[in-house]
Amino acid sequence: xxHLFTAALVSSFALAAPVAPTAxxxxxxxxxxxxxxxxxxxxxxxxxxxxxxxIKANIDVVGQDxxxxxxxxxxxxxxxxxxxxxxxxxQVQRWIQAGWxxxxxxxxxxxxxxxxxxxxxxxYDVNGDQWALPFFAGVGLMxxxxxxxxxAGAEVPQTxxxxxDVAAKITTDDQxxxxxxxxxxxxxxxxxxxxxxxxxxxTFFADYEGGDLTPAINSPxxxxxxxxxxxxxxxxxxxxxxxxxxxxxxxxAENGQVAFTVxxxxxxxxxxxxxxxxxxxxxxxxxPPGGPAGRSPAIGVHGMGIPASAPNPEASAxxxxxxxxxxxVAKIAMSESFPDxxxxxxxxxxxxxxxxxxxxxxxxxxxxxxxxxxxGHYRPLIPEWPALGQAIGESVNAAINGLxxxxxxxxxxxxxxxxxLGL
Amino acid sequence: MTSHATPRRGATYExxxxxxxxxxxxxxxVGIFAIVPLAGMFGLAFSDYHxxxxxxxxxxxxxxxxxxxxxxxxxSIYVMAALSFFGVALQVLIGSAVAVxxxxxxxxxxxxxxxxxxxxxxxHVAVALIWLSLFTPTLSPINAxxxxxxxxxxxxxxxxxxxxxxxxxxxxxxxxxxxxxxxMAALQGISPDLEEAAAIDGATRVKTFIYITLPLLAPxxxxxxxxxxxxxxxxxxxxxxxTKGGPGRSTxxxxxxxxxxxxxxxxxxxxxxxxxxLFLMAALISYxxxxxxxxxxx
Numbered sequence: 001x002x003h004l005f006t007a008a009l010v011s012s013f014a015l016a017a018p019v020a021p022t023a024x025x026x027x028x029x030x031x032x033x034x035x036x037x038x039x040x041x042x043x044x045x046x047x048x049x050x051x052x053x054x055i056k057a058n059i060d061v062v063g064q065d066x067x068x069x070x071x072x073x074x075x076x077x078x079x080x081x082x083x084x085x086x087x088x089x090x091q092v093q094r095w096i097q098a099g100w101x102x103x104x105x106x107x108x109x110x111x112x113x114x115x116x117x118x119x120x121x122x123x124y125d126v127n128g129d130q131w132a133l134p135f136f137a138g139v140g141l142m143x144x145x146x147x148x149x150x151x152a153g154a155e156v157p158q159t160x161x162x163x164x165d166v167a168a169k170i171t172t173d174d175q176x177x178x179x180x181x182x183x184x185x186x187x188x189x190x191x192x193x194x195x196x197x198x199x200x201x202x203t204f205f206a207d208y209e210g211g212d213l214t215p216a217i218n219s220p221x222x223x224x225x226x227x228x229x230x231x232x233x234x235x236x237x238x239x240x241x242x243x244x245x246x247x248x249x250x251x252x253a254e255n256g257q258v259a260f261t262v263x264x265x266x267x268x269x270x271x272x273x274x275x276x277x278x279x280x281x282x283x284x285x286x287x288p289p290g291g292p293a294g295r296s297p298a299i300g301v302h303g304m305g306i307p308a309s310a311p312n313p314e315a316s317a318x319x320x321x322x323x324x325x326x327x328x329v330a331k332i333a334m335s336e337s338f339p340d341x342x343x344x345x346x347x348x349x350x351x352x353x354x355x356x357x358x359x360x361x362x363x364x365x366x367x368x369x370x371x372x373x374x375x376g377h378y379r380p381l382i383p384e385w386p387a388l389g390q391a392i393g394e395s396v397n398a399a400i401n402g403l404x405x406x407x408x409x410x411x412x413x414x415x416x417x418x419x420x421l422g423l
Numbered sequence: 424m425t426s427h428a429t430p431r432r433g434a435t436y437e438x439x440x441x442x443x444x445x446x447x448x449x450x451x452x453v454g455i456f457a458i459v460p461l462a463g464m465f466g467l468a469f470s471d472y473h474x475x476x477x478x479x480x481x482x483x484x485x486x487x488x489x490x491x492x493x494x495x496x497x498x499s500i501y502v503m504a505a506l507s508f509f510g511v512a513l514q515v516l517i518g519s520a521v522a523v524x525x526x527x528x529x530x531x532x533x534x535x536x537x538x539x540x541x542x543x544x545x546x547h548v549a550v551a552l553i554w555l556s557l558f559t560p561t562l563s564p565i566n567a568x569x570x571x572x573x574x575x576x577x578x579x580x581x582x583x584x585x586x587x588x589x590x591x592x593x594x595x596x597x598x599x600x601x602x603x604x605x606x607m608a609a610l611q612g613i614s615p616d617l618e619e620a621a622a623i624d625g626a627t628r629v630k631t632f633i634y635i636t637l638p639l640l641a642p643x644x645x646x647x648x649x650x651x652x653x654x655x656x657x658x659x660x661x662x663x664x665x666t667k668g669g670p671g672r673s674t675x676x677x678x679x680x681x682x683x684x685x686x687x688x689x690x691x692x693x694x695x696x697x698x699x700x701l702f703l704m705a706a707l708i709s710y711x712x713x714x715x716x717x718x719x720x721x
Binding site: 063065068069072076094097098183184185186188238239240241242243244245248251252255257383384386387390394395397398400401402403404420422 | 582
């Protein structure tokens, strides 16, 4: 019965989803990724993989919405048409729970894993098994306009409270102080807001590490953080900031409409790149502000896993090992804007160092400092996180746009969390 | 007699068999790509299929019972109704006006027949990105223009009705050409003799339009409204790109909510139940509009 319905579900999506070729032979594998500088660079190197191994890799890089439809229909139907899948760390627990992935513990060599940064690698170690290998670890950093700070007679803010003070000095009718992601979503405002939350000592659960997953989203610490976040966006952000995503944040910084952004390394590296931003020469990089509980830079990890239905896991693992190898990653770091690699030896590559040092001398240093401070469970690593992040993000956005007070928003988020967790 | 009858029956049979064969591709296409998935969706809607909580394959009406007390679903229906009502009304109104204008106009202006089709050819995601830029104050040339005169254009996408208005405008921009095309085709089917006869009888242009043209256009107007309305129940790309369902949840139309339940909350069965509800709504509306259409045409 189950197969009947899953097959029907698959066919119900079939019209909307492009049909991927099935890997009929062992010499051909299908790789499904969504668009990022690394995946775009990887797709260009498919011929290298074939030349090296004799295995043809069809690397399909699609939009994130198409990606979600494709994997859902493929994995629920167990069609086996995907051999390697882009695996964001925030999804991995959910996918393991749903039986969508197979462990690769015995399929990848010690030589490969020993060259990967321990933090991102460990994020895919669940129940003693390795479920994916990371290729990307983006962390939160702050960019600031040195000229605007100097004109306002202000220092680089070290805490969110200081940020409020500095923002008040900088903001005028013609100049906004800060742009932050606000649009609802676990990968949008919920990539940024937890940096403020955790700086004030807020958490999602009563004791995540101790296993007590009682929601704690409506704590006084989180309320204080949400008030700061709302005030920064509404009082010191540009018009319409309540619907900003990373693209609008990046554009506002590039156009000189704001003095500060707190964003992932992928965006920050472009803001300080003279080839890409007209204000790059007066833009500095710092760690994201902290608070009474310290700093907690955002972290987002992406990797590659092997679907449970993949017919030839050995070939899949071979591709993943090649894709995270020092040689492949260095090529992508050179050809694309990709400083977020997790293959440790690439950080020693003189060409790569020279490229990113030329963009901004502090960039690589700050990235390492932020990686040191970031906690693996910045966004909780539980199967329900995508649903929880979506719900909390919606409430946070409602508070920003005045549909609810911050108190009401956190009460709503608490109720939603309990509903999703079945409490 | 008999010798003539047999070949005639044979010819009819052959002809009928030919017609049936012509329908085979459509039957296969509908059977494989519509009826089978639809049956699967109905099955899932009555199941407990959940990607995280585990599935016992218990079948019942639990998902439909849950709908009755689901405030988010009610909110999504309210949003969908607003988007559909205002969007379809504007598309039919503007499409009709442009069609009438294009039919009567002469000279170079007739190039509008091609020009006005362009928005319909743009993919919805691209349309949404264009309008997202236009409604984002820091990116919009409209805001920049009014800023020159010291006029501040409000930020549409940060209030519920502003965001709904923005989505309706984007949806209207890309879909009014469809209404225009259907109405133009219908207008071409109306004999000019009727208008001439009305003019000879002393009717004004306005009266001729109201009492002659409009009743003859009614079936086409009903059809275009029905098609656009059914399509509007599937609102997704504009919302996903322009607002992500925000501010808060205020632009989460029902189809978007089904996506959230299925893909974010992993509740595939409940997402399917919402999809079934949308399907039944569309089927019911189609049935009544078809009946109404029959009455209008007779």
